[in-house]
């Protein structure tokens with residue numbers, strides 16, 4: 213996906229946002245408490261004088277296994293990728309930058325929470341360039357990672373005196389897309405791999421999902437990763453081992469025509485309630501059920517992979533190419 217660098221159309225000043233979508237799944241109920249398991253396995257680790265029973269690379273791989281029950285993961289979710297409902301941050305990110313991207317400082321201020329005096333003074337100081345850049349990012353409403361549809365309340369059964377009737381209520385949140393293995397048409401450039409497909413009609417302007425992943429500074433970014441997207445402030449999203457549905461959005465090239473272009477765009481915003489910087493995905497053109505959800509990875513991404521990126525068709529600008537928003541569709 214789009215990598216960091218000068219050729220980047222996802223910077224704050226080129227993005228728009230709307231607030232018309234959110235999912236309400238009670239995620240805390242769905243996440244398994246694995247803290248005990250982790251602690252037990254930590255305590256069972258051999259001391260440094262003892263040769264580890266498991267080779268190091270295997271231990272590292274185990275850390276990526278999702279803490280979410282297998283039953284709740286989206287269909288076709290890859291086993292080696294940890295499903296995230298919220299962002300994870302690389303440990304090398306400085307506390308001050310973390311405050312900006314997580315929105316903590318803003319939240320404190322809004323809530324009038326008393327914080328350490330040096331920090332209060334710091335807030336009164338002129339805002340740094342990086343803080344001003346942050347201020348320019350538009351506001352939106354966060355969409356957490358969406359798990360497989362599950363009833364959040366158990367079915368209710370009611371029996372009346374005269375006739376017996378069963379009323380079943382289940383408060384399910386169906387994500388309007390699914391991960392599918394691409395097995396046709398034969399000309400599809402990622403045949404045999406996966407993509408994200410609409411299960412409902414998606415209208416232009418809809419905030420569809422957030423690209424959730426590990427957030428990695430430039431200096432730690434893996435140039436070989438196929439799942440990176442520039443965020444802001446020299447930070448990148450890398451969903452190669454930690455992500456959500458967003459990591460399955462393919463590039464439109466050789467799938468849709470140049471005239472059609474992508475049907476979604478990445479859209480940087482700050483969550484209205486927390487101030488957290490997030491990467492949204494906005495619908496540009498109406499997408500029908502069964503249609504693939506496709507973005508543009510940008511010129512830099514393909515150039516870095518040896519693709520010749522000359523000519524008009526490689527000019528970015530798709531992110532502002534919204535179809536008529538009054539389109540009511542089917």
Ligand SMILES: C[S@@+](CC[C@H](N)C(=O)[O-])C[C@H]1O[C@@H](n2cnc3c(N)ncnc32)[C@H](O)[C@@H]1O
Pocket residue numbers: 213401402405406407438439440459460461462463464465466467
């Ligand atoms: C973010 S992943 C997309 C999801 C991927 N298909 C999967 O199953 O994990 C990006 C990779 O998908 C492939 N890809 C996506 N769109 C493509 C396109 N239009 N043409 C060729 N390869 C594409 C490339 O290998 C790219 O590096």
